[in-house]
Amino acid sequence: MKTRSVLAVVGVVALFGAGGWWLAQSEAPHKHQLEKRVNSEGKTYYTCSMHPQVRQDEPGSCPICGMKLTQRTEAPTGGMVTSGAEKKPLYWYDPMRPDQHFDKPGKSPFMDMELVPKYADESAGAASATVVEIDPRMAQNLGLRIAPAKTGTFWQRVDAVGSVALDERRIVTVESRAAGWxxxxxVRAEGDVVKQGQRLAALYSPELFAARQELKLAEASGDAALVKASQQRLRLLGGGAGASSQSGVFAPASGFVMELMAREGAQIAPGMPLMKLADLSQVWLLVEIPEVQAGWIKEGRSAEARLKSLPGKVFEGRVDYLYPQLDTMTRTLKARLVFDNAEGALRPGMFADVTLFGGAQRDVLLVPTEAVIxxxxxxVVMVAEGEGRYRPAHVEAGPERDGETVILSGLEAGQNVVVSGQFLIDSEASLLGAYQRMGAGSGMSEGMQSVEEMKDKPAMEGMSDMRQKSEMEPMSGTSMEKTP
Known part of the structure; x- marks a missing residue:
């Protein structure tokens, strides 16, 4: 009996103690604490946009290209993911085709890989979205090089190949003014060189003999008017003084025989050409100037020519004429240059390396040509902002020569541009949507895609048919639809 009483007292005390503890807890402030929970099918990881096969549990740089890893969260196929920092994807995309957007996760219809989610905070802020970060040590390993944009003088010069041609203004035809033989x-062969005043042929002409006889009789008569008329007739027939029936044909200029159209013993008539002579003391060089550089060249500008057969020798000339019509097939403008050729080194038919000078553009912005994409x-060019930060800049490029390109707008003097490894940065900027924000079109990957679509159009059409079929008959798991 006594033992039962003790147990009852102990039970009452314990009951009151529990009640007091409950009251104390109910009066204390009530706190809620969120706990991030990710099931086995959905987890947070870090990956590279260019190399999605890289997956790490901690942030860092891609071991392949050095790009900064991006945080990603796998979407679970079943159940909900409860997280205080949960982010809702805007859409899903294929890293190899970032222009194609999907409203649900799943397999890419282009590549055998999972689609990657795109979150709202990844595209917040145009300035931050256009910057690509690379660890400086990794940039050094990749061989990234930079060079400053500088102000200088750009010499407008056109390098072309020209062909030596005859100066058509120095071609003469030798004819006979009187009939005869x-x-x-x-001169017996084409190509023979002749000097000015040299006799080329001796003609027998009865008409010349008669004209000389008339002059002799006129002089004997003492009639001045008759003498003058006889002299004029003899001069028109190409004859000289004397009573001989022969008359010589002489070279009007120095040169070589282009064509020989008569032979010894042949009968000739007035105005019949005997041969053609070409003077090589001055020649033409005909060149084709690209359409984009044709505006640099003006008549009277200086030019230089070099022959492979005479290394080290430079011939100086000038632009004589720009032809009015552009060749629609080659998109080039024909120019005619004039060169002195007293030594005869420039022979018709030769090819020469020609340089045409178009003047200088001073105080222009220049960057290495390899920096321009x-x-x-x-x-665009990739601007290095320091501390591993790189930003694409849309520029308007001008002419290029000797490894330098003129930048007309979009860049300032003193800014550093990437001249080696810039295509890796360009690809990353394209995946991050930087070019859409710049208003300069989609990225390089889109340009490459359009080329591939033109080249492999049947394959793409077949792939599109497969995708339509998958939309009509969804596979097991999640379905995919392209967002409008």
Whole structure:
């Protein structure tokens, strides 16, 4: 009986103690604490946009290209992920085709890889979205090099290949003014060189003999008017003084025989050409100037020519004429240059390396040509902002020569641009959507995609049919639809 009483007292005390503890807890402030929980099918990891096969549990740089790893969260196929810092994806995309957006996770219809989510905070802020970060040590390992944009003088010069041609203004035709026969031909073959005043042929002409006789009779008569008329007739026939029936044909200029159209003993008529002579003391060089550089060249500008057969020798000339019509097939403008050729080194038919000078553009902004990325839809350079930060800048490029390109707008003197390894940064900037924010078109990957679509159009059409079929008959798991 006594033992039962003790147990009852102990039970009452314990009951009151529990009640007091409960009251104390109910009066204390109530606190809620969120705990991030990720199930086995969905977890947070870090990956590279260029190399999605790289997956790490901690932030850092890609061991392949050195790009800063991006945080990603796998979407679980079942259950909910409870997290105080949970982010809602804007869309999913294929890293190899970032322009294609999907509203649900799953497999890429282009590549056998999982789609990657795109979060709102990854695209917040245009300035931060256009900057690509690379660890300086990794940049050094990748061989990234930079060079400053500088102000200087750009010499407008066109380098082309020209062909030596005859100066058509120095071609003469030798003819006979009187009818007759060629009694002696002093020049026997084409290509023979002649000097000015040299006799080329001796003609027998009865008409000349008669004209000389008339002059002799006129002089004997003492009639001044008749003498003058006889002299004029003899001069028109190309004859000289004397009573001989022969008359010589002489070279009007020095040169070589281009064509020989008569032979010894042949009968000739007035105005019949005997041969053609070409003077090589001055020659033409004909060159083709690209359309984009044609505006640099003006008539009277200086030019230089070099022959492979005479290394080290430079011939100086000038631009004589710019032809009015552009060649629509080659998009070039034909120019005619004039060169003195007293030594005869420039022979018709030769090829020469020609340089045409178009003047200088002073105080222009210059960058190394290798720093300029041209895709057909945009022209950009990668600006190095220091501390491993790189930003694409849309520029307007001008002419290029000797490894330097003129920048007309989009860059300032003193800014550093990447001249080696810039394509890695360009690809990363394209994946981050930097070019859409710059208003300069989509990125390099989109330009490459359009080329591939043109080249492999049947394959893409087949892939599109497969994708339509997958939308009509969804596979097991999640379905995918392209967002409008």
């Amino acid at each position: 060629i009694e002696k031909l002093d 041209r895709t057909g839809t945009r022209t």
